[in-house]
Amino acid sequence: TFLSAMMLTQIEDGLYELTDTVETLLSDHPDYALIDIDYVNTDVTVEQLLTMTSGIFDWSTPEDLSKRMEIMLAPTWKPADNLSKISLPYVEPGSYHYSYANSILLGLITAHYGGKNLNALYQETFFEPLGLSGGLLTEVAEPPDTATAYDNLEKYGAGSGFGDLSSGPMAIYKGKDPRISWAGAAIVSTPENIARWGFELFSSSGSALSNAVQAQLINSLTVDIGQESPSGLGVHTYGYYIGMADVSLSDGTRIKTYTHPGGGGGRTSWLYYAPSLDVSLSLLANSPLLHDPGTCGYQGMNYMSVGECMAGGIFSTLLGMPTDRIVAGAAGKSGY
Incomplete structure (x- = not known):
């Protein structure tokens, strides 16, 4: 919800339009070579990305677990790197399909036209004026009092039963899962x-x-x-x-x-x-x-x-x- 609110505010300010395409908006981005790849349709519009009707797939299926682990363990990382993990060719835009790739592309557009990282934009546009406390992980540190995450360890190939995801074989991924969809699911509050x-x-x-x-x-x-x-x-x-x-x-x-x-x-x-x-x-x-x-x-x-x-x-x-x-x-x- 923060991402769409930020983008609509930028559109109201005249920075771009809902009908603008990925190519139009990001062709001058320093990471465009990571964006203009086979499985990314650069002709889709901001509105198609926002409504999850772009037809672009992602790396979210159970079969993609190894790709998500690669994203988390990469020694260096930038959001556009994730696009190389898309599993399937894009299809004709128009039908709903929730995709992490849309979040990556929209986040890149927002930061590119805002001239700052996403967390800085959120802080100055929403958090500070509204008196809210929070931030975007990957760009702020996880607060030390954040509750420990628990899940079925078998889902991660990390053992059996319900367990702590911050210890044992899962400890190497601690704090890195916000990379997976970045602008789509990394708010901490x-x-x-x-x-x-x-x-x-x-x-x-x-x-x-x-x-x-x-x-x-x-x-x-x-x-x-x-x-x-x-x-x-x-x-x-x-x-x-x-x-x-x-x-x-x-x-x-x-x-x-x-x-x-x-x-x-x-x-x-x-x-x-x-x-x-x-x-x-x-x-x-x-x-x-x-x-x-x-x-x-x-x-x-x-x-x-x-x-x-x-x-x-x-x-x-x-x-x-x-x-x-x-x-x-x-x-x-x-x-x-």
Whole structure:
């Protein structure tokens, strides 16, 4: 959400347009030789990148684990290096497909036209004016009190069972996983700060964006995701690095939210803003917990994540509903 907000602010300032292409914007970038490669379509536009409809693939599948490890262990690294890890040729733009490559390209454009690294741009445009604490990893050090990440070690070929990702064979990767999608998933902050960010970004009382840019961001929610929700989670419509999800409440109804999941490397997050309540929620966990299947209900054939169960419970409480049971409003199914 920080990346799209930053880019729309730059567009409002006249630095470039949504219809500009990668080639137009980055042909004079010092790393363009790393960008203009076979599996990167340099004719796609900023808008196609922001809506995940560029048709460019990435290095996120389970089969790409070795490529992600190479990114993390590289003795020297720059964001454009990641593009060489793309697994498949690009396809015709137009259909939704979440891709780390889009985040790399958009981050390069943002920094190139902002004349500073991404963290510096975020600090001066958002964090400092809004009184928020946070930063972009790879460009700031991980705070010493950051919660230790945990996950199923078998996923990483690092043993068996649920374990600490900062010790044992995984210790060499500590602090390096933000390289994998860089501008797409490397913000470090607290739930309080991210909840405040969601309010400042989406609320009519927020001040992160001008009224015109805020409307542009929300009105971008037009792309039907179909079955490919980010992380397989509840989002049904996508926009400029934001999603729309209908969160189930305890009475079987649903509440519209602007949202985005996040995580990786033993951490998960959810940001929800409910326009009807003018309330923003931030859920963070130092494990895959928030994205795991919850037991509070089901949406048709799709599970409800723990994150959505928690959000539904909080929104239900704010609405004065009983919260001992959160049920889904589809397919007549419910759960405890």
